[in-house]
Amino acid sequence: MVEDAPGDLSAALKNSVLYYPILFGKESFSWKRLSSEAAPRFTNKTYTGEYQDSVIQEFDELLKQYS
Known part of the structure; x- marks a missing residue:
């Protein structure tokens, strides 16, 4: 899934x-x-794990800046 919310x-x-x-x-x-x-x-098939976790963490950190 490619999304922004x-x-x-x-x-x-x-x-x-x-x-x-x-x-x-x-x-x-x-x-x-x-x-x-x-x-x-x-x-x-190398997306799951460390890579996916890192892009989600980046997304979470950006959200915290605007909360």
């Missing part, structure tokens, strides 16, 4: 779906990183 993250985790966040204010960067970095990880 906390509710989307919750739904993905609840349903055991991979999640890639589009960072608000950094949309262009997020789409470029999806193309160059995350998509290859999806296809070679």
Whole structure:
């Protein structure tokens, strides 16, 4: 799932779906990183675990800045 909202993250985790966040204010960067970095990880099955955790942590930290 490629989305940009906390509710989307919750739904993905609840349903055991991979999640890639589009960072608000950094949309262009997020789409470029999806193309160059995350998509290859999806296809070679290295997205889960450390990588997914790191992009979700980045998303969470950005949310905290605006809370």
